Amino acid sequence: MSFDGTLSVSEGIATIEVKGELDASTAPRFHDLVDQAAEQGAVRLEIDARHLGFLASAGLRSLVFARQKMGDEVRIAVIGATEPVSRTIRLAGFDHSIELIDA
Amino acid sequence: MTVQETRERVDAFPTRRIGGYRVRAGRPFPYGAHPVPGGVNFSVYSDRATAMRLVLFEKGAPRPVAELEFPPEFRIGSVYAMTVFDLDAENLEYGFRADGPFDPRTGDRFDAGKVLSDPYARLVSGRDVWGREPDWDDVYPYRANVLEDDFDWGDDTPLGIPTEDLVIYETHVRGFTRHPSSGVSAPGTYAGLREKIPYLKDLGVNCVELLPVFEFDELDNPRTDPATGERLHNYWGYNTVSFFAPKAGYAATGRFGMQADEFKTLVRELHRAGIEVVLDVVFNHTAEGNEDGPTISFRGLDNATYYMLTPQGEYYNFSGTGNTVNCNHPVVRDFVLSCLRYWVSEYHIDGFRFDLAAILDRAPDGTPLPNPPLLEQLAHDPILRHTKLIAEAWDAAGLYQVGAFPNYGRWSEWNGKYRDSVRRFIKGEPGLVGELATRMAGSPDLYGGRTASASVNFVTAHDGFTLNDLVSYNDKHNEANGEDNRDGGNDNHSWNCGEEGPSASAHVRDLRTRQMKNMLGILLTSQGVPMILAGDEVGRTQLGNNNGYCQDNELSWFDWGLVEANAELLEFTQRLIAFRHAHPVLRTVDHPVGSDRVGSGFPDISWHGVGAWRPDWSAHSRVVGLMRCGRHAKGGAVADDHVYIGINAHWESHDLELPGLPEGQAWHLFADTSLAAPHGLAEVGAESELHHPGRYHLGPHALVILVGRDRRTG
Numbered sequence: 158m159s160f161d162g163t164l165s166v167s168e169g170i171a172t173i174e175v176k177g178e179l180d181a182s183t184a185p186r187f188h189d190l191v192d193q194a195a196e197q198g199a200v201r202l203e204i205d206a207r208h209l210g211f212l213a214s215a216g217l218r219s220l221v222f223a224r225q226k227m228g229d230e231v232r233i234a235v236i237g238a239t240e241p242v243s244r245t246i247r248l249a250g251f252d253h254s255i256e257l258i259d260a
Numbered sequence: 261m262t263v264q265e266t267r268e269r270v271d272a273f274p275t276r277r278i279g280g281y282r283v284r285a286g287r288p289f290p291y292g293a294h295p296v297p298g299g300v301n302f303s304v305y306s307d308r309a310t311a312m313r314l315v316l317f318e319k320g321a322p323r324p325v326a327e328l329e330f331p332p333e334f335r336i337g338s339v340y341a342m343t344v345f346d347l348d349a350e351n352l353e354y355g356f357r358a359d360g361p362f363d364p365r366t367g368d369r370f371d372a373g374k375v376l377s378d379p380y381a382r383l384v385s386g387r388d389v390w391g392r393e394p395d396w397d398d399v400y401p402y403r404a405n406v407l408e409d410d411f412d413w414g415d416d417t418p419l420g421i422p423t424e425d426l427v428i429y430e431t432h433v434r435g436f437t438r439h440p441s442s443g444v445s446a447p448g449t450y451a452g453l454r455e456k457i458p459y460l461k462d463l464g465v466n467c468v469e470l471l472p473v474f475e476f477d478e479l480d481n482p483r484t485d486p487a488t489g490e491r492l493h494n495y496w497g498y499n500t501v502s503f504f505a506p507k508a509g510y511a512a513t514g515r516f517g518m519q520a521d522e523f524k525t526l527v528r529e530l531h532r533a534g535i536e537v538v539l540d541v542v543f544n545h546t547a548e549g550n551e552d553g554p555t556i557s558f559r560g561l562d563n564a565t566y567y568m569l570t571p572q573g574e575y576y577n578f579s580g581t582g583n584t585v586n587c588n589h590p591v592v593r594d595f596v597l598s599c600l601r602y603w604v605s606e607y608h609i610d611g612f613r614f615d616l617a618a619i620l621d622r623a624p625d626g627t628p629l630p631n632p633p634l635l636e637q638l639a640h641d642p643i644l645r646h647t648k649l650i651a652e653a654w655d656a657a658g659l660y661q662v663g664a665f666p667n668y669g670r671w672s673e674w675n676g677k678y679r680d681s682v683r684r685f686i687k688g689e690p691g692l693v694g695e696l697a698t699r700m701a702g703s704p705d706l707y708g709g710r711t712a713s714a715s716v717n718f719v720t721a722h723d724g725f726t727l728n729d730l731v732s733y734n735d736k737h738n739e740a741n742g743e744d745n746r747d748g749g750n751d752n753h754s755w756n757c758g759e760e761g762p763s764a765s766a767h768v769r770d771l772r773t774r775q776m777k778n779m780l781g782i783l784l785t786s787q788g789v790p791m792i793l794a795g796d797e798v799g800r801t802q803l804g805n806n807n808g809y810c811q812d813n814e815l816s817w818f819d820w821g822l823v824e825a826n827a828e829l830l831e832f833t834q835r836l837i838a839f840r841h842a843h844p845v846l847r848t849v850d851h852p853v854g855s856d857r858v859g860s861g862f863p864d865i866s867w868h869g870v871g872a873w874r875p876d877w878s879a880h881s882r883v884v885g886l887m888r889c890g891r892h893a894k895g896g897a898v899a900d901d902h903v904y905i906g907i908n909a910h911w912e913s914h915d916l917e918l919p920g921l922p923e924g925q926a927w928h929l930f931a932d933t934s935l936a937a938p939h940g941l942a943e944v945g946a947e948s949e950l951h952h953p954g955r956y957h958l959g960p961h962a963l964v965i966l967v968g969r970d971r972r973t974g
Contacts, residue, residue, distance in 0.1 A: 181350040214516035215350040221410050221521075248451040248512040250525025254412055 164190045171199035176208040179216030187216075191223045202227055207237035207260050217249055224254050234258050272297040274345045278328045285334045286341030291598070292380030292504070293354060293406045299345035300406055304356050304378060305591065306562045307338040308368055311359040314342060315375050317403065319351045319385070322395075324375070327357065353385060353403040354378070358561055364573040367564030369555070377502060377557040378404040379595065382602075383520060384475045384502045390434065390448065390509035391478060391493065391812070402475070402501050402556060405517060409606060411524045416608055419536050421466055423648055423672060423713040423789060424847045427837050428538065429465040430721055431794035432496070432816070433473060433510045439817035446512035450519070450526040457533045459823075463797060463830075464837035468530065469538040469613055471722055472497040473523065475505040476547060481810050483742040492742060492810035496722065498615060499547045499581065501556060503599045506607075527608050536610035538648055539603065543585055543596050544619040544655065550575050550582035565591050568624055576626050578619050580656030587620045593634045601643040611648025613674070618655040621666055628659055632666055639668035650674065650716055663706030667714065672789065675703055675715045682719050683730065683753035686778050688909050688961075691879040696907075700886060701865060702787030704851040711849045715788035719779045720796055723749075725806045727779065727796035730754045731772040732761060737804030740811065748807030761804060770936075773799075774961055777832055777933040778907065781963040784836040785846055785905050797833035798822035828937045838944045839930060839965070845893035845900040852892070860891035861922070862902070872917040882910040887919050890968070902968030906958055913959045918966070926953055927966040934959030 160183035161176040171194035179187060194202055202223060223233055235246065237260025246252055274282035286301045294301050302314055312335075314328040330340040355377055360370030377384065381404030386394065394401060437456060438448030444455040460468065476497040483492045497507065511519035527537050546566075548559045551574070558566035568576040568584040575583045586592050603609040614620060621632035638644055653665040653673040662676050681699045685692040698705055702712035720727050725736075734756045738748045757763075757771045776799065783790045794800075795818050802808050808816045823830060840846050852865035867875035868885035875884060884907055890900030904927065906916050913934075918927055928947035932940040942948060947967050950956065958964050 181348055184350070214513075214518055217513075217516060217518055217521075218350065218408065218410075221408075221412070224412060225410065244445070245513060245516060245518075248446050248449070249516070249518045249521045250451070250454075250528075251521070253414075253525070 160186065162187055162190050164193055166194065166197050166199060169198070169200040170203060171197065171201070172203045172205055174205040174208070178211040178213070179209060179219060180211070180213035181215035184215040184219045187219050188222055191219075191226050195226050195228075199227070200231055202231055202233045204233070204235045205237060206235050206239075206242060209238065209242060212242045212245055217245065217251065220246065220251055220255055232256065236260055274343075278331070279326050281326060281328055282345040283328065284343050286343040288336050288339040288341045290380070291339075292378055292382060293404065295349055295406060295408065296343055299343050300347050300349055300352075301341065301343045302354065303339060303341040304561065305339050306358050306360070307565055308562055309358040309360040309370065312340045313357040314344070315355045315357050315400070316347075317353040317355075317400065319353055322398070349406040349408070353400070353405055355400055355404055356561065364551070367569050367573050369559050369563040371555055371560055374555050374560050375400040376555070376560045377402045379502075379557050379561065380504055380598070381405065381502050382407040382504045383517060384505040385508065385517060387475070387477055387479070388508045388514040388517075394479065402477070404502075407520055411521055413524070413528060413608065416528050416531050418608065418610060418646060419531055419534065420646060421536055422849075424711065424849050426467045426536070426648075426789050427465045427784075427840060428467045428469050428716065428789060428791040429460065429463070429794055430469045430471070430791055432471045432722065433507075434812070435495070435817045436794060437818070439814065439819050441820035442818070443820065448510070449512040450510055450522045451512045454526045454529050457529055457535070460535055461533050463834055464841065465792065466534055467536040467538055467610070469540060469791065471540050472500065472542055473507050473510060473539060474500045474541065475502040475507050476500055478509060478812070480547060483810060485740050486742050487740065493812040494810065495812040495816060496809040498542050498809070499545075500542050501547045503543075503595075504602055524607055531608065536648075537608075538611040538613055538650065539609055540613045540615060541600075542615040543587060544616040545579035545581045545583050545585055548583060550577070553582055565589055568622070568626055578622065578626065578655050578657040578659070579616055584619060584622075584626075586624050587634050588622065588629065588632055589624055593637060596634060597637060597641060600638065601641070604643055604647055609647070611650065613650040613652065615652055616655045617651035617665065618653055618659040618661050621661075622659070630666070635666050635671070636668055639670040648672065663703070667710065669710065672714050672716050674721070675699075675706070675717055675788065677706065678703060678715065678717045678786070678788070679719055679721075680751075680753055682779055682782050685882075685907075685909050686775055686782070687753060687755040688882060688911065690882065693875070693881045693884045694877045696782075697867060697875075697884060697886065700782065700786045700905075702851045708851065712787045712851050713789050713849065716791055717783055717786050717788040718791040718793070719783055720793040721791070722793065723807070725752055725754055725804075726793060726800050726802055727776050728772070728799040728801045729804055729806070730779075731775040732756055732763075732801065733804040734760060735804070736806040738807050740805060740815065741807060742810075748805075752806060771961060773829060774933045776829060778909075778961065778963045780833055780836055781905070781931065781933060781965060782907065784840045785903070785965065787846070787848065787852065790840070792833070794818060795822070798830050799826040832931070832941055835941060835944060836931070842944045843890075843893070843900055843903055844898050845888045845890045845903060848892065848894055850895060852888070856889075858891050858896035860889050862887070862889035862891070864889055864892035866919065868906075868916070868919055870914055870916060872919040883908050883914050883916070885916055887968075904966040904968065906956060906964045906966075908958045908960065908962050911960050913957060913962075916956045916958055916964075918954055918956055920954070921968045924970055925968055926950065926971045927956075927968050930965040930967050932958070932962065932964045934962035
């Protein structure tokens with residue numbers, strides 16, 4: 158399973174680009190990036206999911222982690238998620254705390 | 261002052277290794293599996309086991325990855341507890357293996373060959389997608405998982421709707437949106453139901469009662485449809501496998517193990533819409549059945565504790581399903597209480613309806629107890645203090661406690677006598693006027709000394725005919741259930757209005773519609789808490805099947821095409837519900853007594869016949885009128901109009917003399933079920949004054965609802 162995540166922060170907006178598969182084995186790396194984004198005081202977190210192929214339950218759980226790590230005042234968006242990924246996020250009910258934005 | 265440096269917790273260190281895993285003696289409470297710093301704490305009770313092992317699987321793996329025996333020093337009393345470190349909880353399934361004697365005469369049925377599911381498992385995998393064929397040879401079919409409690413409830417708080425103000429809607433998570441006509445993105449799921457919340461709001465109900473949502477196995481039914489040969493499912497789900505786990509197959513995200521989140525989201529969104537959630541819970545028996553049933557959990561962990569056994573060690577069968585949960589054993593009481601507390605605190609559930617609740621007051625030897633400790637405990641529990649507790653106050657072994665269920669001033673009951681009386685009266689049976697009057701007044705004969713909300717009134721429920729079938733079939737038609745039509749009740753008190761089943765006759769169809777409206781009209785103007793079966797508001801049919809427990813198909817599913825096809829009945833129901841919400845006099849806490857308690861000049865409730873103030877209680881009478889005095893609403897605390905309900909179950913029309921109103925007031929027509937739409941139904945608050953102030957001509961098989969209030973001037 159391949160996963161690649163990169164964090165960039167610009168003008169208070171943190172962007173985490175995720176590629177590959179976010180599951181139990183790769184979620185800790187994603188969590189580290191969320192930690193770093195929080196430490197840098199981001200006011201908005203964008204998760205670039207255009208190249209995210211698969212989201213396992215641990216990956217969904219990671220979105221909950223991000224939500225709670227970043228605090229209420231920080232807006233979180235998942236950008237460009239594929240239909241299966243965004244559908245899963247919606248059905249689980251996470252679209253209420255996380256914005257889903259088309260790429 | 262703040263702590264500058266967070267020290268690592270001392271209890272986060274393992275003390276030894278077992279089977280290559282770093283572990284330490286665990287905490288006995290809470291039972292089950294809970295994440296703790298650095299690991300997961302496991303705790304399980306067994307009084308009679310001689311050895312206990314924790315069995316660990318990687319998710320979905322056919323064989324365990326490890327088995328860790330609890331050393332003697334990890335046992336406190338009869339509880340085995342161990343913290344295991346460095347586990348990947350997301351990718352873990354766990355169970356227990358208990359060794360001990362197999363001697364049914366002493367109640368022991370240990371089987372070290374089985375991997376047992378944790379009774380306290382909060383997440384269970386194995387039936388993640390509804391109906392999907394499993395590996396029948398799986399050594400561990402219902403697998404306990406570790407759940408993280410990290411759901412964001414936002415500002416969700418209990419709605420706290422007074423019980424007497426509820427309008428309950430009984431529905432099935434899957435059946436509500438599984439039909440292709442539902443138009444939701446994930447049919448048959450919690451998420452699908454969430455998409456239909458606007459419909460529920462428009463209907464006006466403020467409480468949904470969900471058929472069982474605790475994990476069960478829809479594939480545990482061995483029968484097939486004799487006509488098609490297709491597998492019959494356990495569709496209703498009254499056969500619990502795991503009491504702390506929401507049914508995964510009801511979640512669109514069950515395959516991701518996200519069913520807890522999806523269900524919590526549903527509850528949160530229902531609350532946002534002003535709708536409470538009551539769960540139908542089945543504590544009277546488990547899915548393990550009798551001696552021949554599967555060993556899933558309880559039987560293998562401590563059979564003699566969890567089940568009522570005869571002196572010979574056989575299973576008592578008060579539930580009619582093979583076994584009976586030993587509810588008043590102290591350990592089992594604790595289990596039931598913990599379970600309900602969990603659903604209230606973690607899922608924000610507003611109340612519970614207890615299936616075959618009479619079993620909950622039986623002692624371990626089956627004797628009914630006058631003061632059953634479990635029921636008393638539930639009634640006074642701090643966490644459950646404001647939840648609704650509703651009993652199905654009978655069991656399958658003849659214990660019938662409607663009106664006599666030990667209630668501690670807290671419990672409500674499904675009023676089975678209400679159901680039968682309304683059905684029989686509307687059908688046209690003689691000698692029922694007095695009986696109907698008592699039921700509409702909140703059944704003070706059954707619930708005297710308690711509030712009127714002790715009575716949950718219903719005409720139909722999941723078990724039995726739908727409302728449409730009640731007026732379309734004289735007899736049940738359960739052939740598709742595979743038991744030669746022997747299953748299901750025979751005391752339906754139904755009348756087909758002249759023709760069995762669907763009818764081409766306009767006369768028959770009109771009469772059926774009217775009879776459905778009559779029963780809805782009685783239900784929603786009666787004292788007590790009305791409960792509507794989902795789909796009755798649009799005339800849902802099960803083609804005469806009165807026991808749809810195994811029919812996971814169009815027979816049971818809510819056909820959304822009916823919303824348009826039967827728009828008239830739907831609108832009638834919507835407005836009736838709105839009428840109830842608008843008139844607090846119908847929702848008064850105390851039973852009406854028939855006298856003037858506020859100095860209004862009118863009794864709180866009065867009875868009428870063809871002549872005003874002259875009710876005809878005789879055996880041949882089929883007409884009754886009742887007036888509720890609005891000044892008595894909520895004990896006189898709020899202002900309301902007068903409400904008159906006239907009911908004619910006779911096949912001829914009658915002229916009803918109406919009781920007089922105070923000077924300046926007049927009767928206004930809200931609903932008359934004998935008039936064809938759009939006549940005979942007003943908008944709530946916009947009712948028109950009657951042309952003839954003192955009389956009302958009511959057609960055959962009809963019901964009229966009038967509002968007495970000030971004449972419009974000018």
